[in-house]
Amino acid sequence: MSRGARASVAGMLFAIAVGLVVFVAMAFLRTEPPTVDLASGHQAGKPVDLTLQTVGSIGYGIHPEWVSYLVKDQQGKWIHSTLWNLPAHTTVHVTILQYDSGSPIRNQQRGLVTGVGGAMLNGKRLTNVNSYEGNGIGHTFSVPSLGINVPLVGVAGNAKDFCNVAPCTMQEAHNTVTFTFKTPGVGQYHWQCFVPCGLGYLYGNGGPMQTIGYMDGLLKVVA
Numbered sequence: 001m002s003r004g005a006r007a008s009v010a011g012m013l014f015a016i017a018v019g020l021v022v023f024v025a026m027a028f029l030r031t032e033p034p035t036v037d038l039a040s041g042h043q044a045g046k047p048v049d050l051t052l053q054t055v056g057s058i059g060y061g062i063h064p065e066w067v068s069y070l071v072k073d074q075q076g077k078w079i080h081s082t083l084w085n086l087p088a089h090t091t092v093h094v095t096i097l098q099y100d101s102g103s104p105i106r107n108q109q110r111g112l113v114t115g116v117g118g119a120m121l122n123g124k125r126l127t128n129v130n131s132y133e134g135n136g137i138g139h140t141f142s143v144p145s146l147g148i149n150v151p152l153v154g155v156a157g158n159a160k161d162f163c164n165v166a167p168c169t170m171q172e173a174h175n176t177v178t179f180t181f182k183t184p185g186v187g188q189y190h191w192q193c194f195v196p197c198g199l200g201y202l203y204g205n206g207g208p209m210q211t212i213g214y215m216d217g218l219l220k221v222v223a
């Protein structure tokens with residue numbers, strides 16, 4: 001092969017390599033979790049169930065050490081996603097199984113239950129959590145545009161049945177938080193956790209706190 005031919009083959013291989021790197025990087029950036037459909041088959045006037053869990057580390061995928069939410073689909077399977085289709089103007093029965101440890105939080109307002117009905121923690125009425133007591137607060141479920149805030153009490157970090165790989169099971173240490181809220185009209189409503197739980201990131205607010213699929217997502221309210 002002549003020197004010129006070799007150079008052009010090398011140039012082509014280099015271009016292909018660059019193309020592949022760009023393609024993989026774009027695919028990574030585009031990655032969005034699947035939207036879990038909790039709206040189809042809904043009968044008007046009937047409530048829907050939204051069952052979630054919060055874990056201290058997801059235990060798999062590209063960020064196995066990140067804190068995360070998971071959601072149960074209509075078949076009862078746990079899905080790693082924070083994007084949910086919900087029917088409009090419908091009562092949602094929420095159950096959150098909270099498996100993470102907690103800590104004091106910076107903004108004590110986030111210890112107050114707001115914007116929901118009938119909040120219970122392990123079967124007892126829940127109105128607010130003092131994050132300086134007990135195991136503190138692990139995460140919140142908050143929908144700013146709907147005025148919803150629910151603090152999720154932490155479990156003991158040294159519990160012998162502490163869950164490290166999702167989905168966690170009912171046999172592992174957890175707190176059960178239940179409440180209801182009513183979906184508004186059609187639209188997309190951002191929700192998130194307000195505990196700076198992104199350990200290892202600036203002020204705890206990076207990483208999983210900024211990434212759809214972990215500590216924030218969308219209520220996709222559909223007709």
Ligand SMILES: [Cu+2]
Nearest residue numbers: 139193197215
């Ligand atoms: Cu969180």
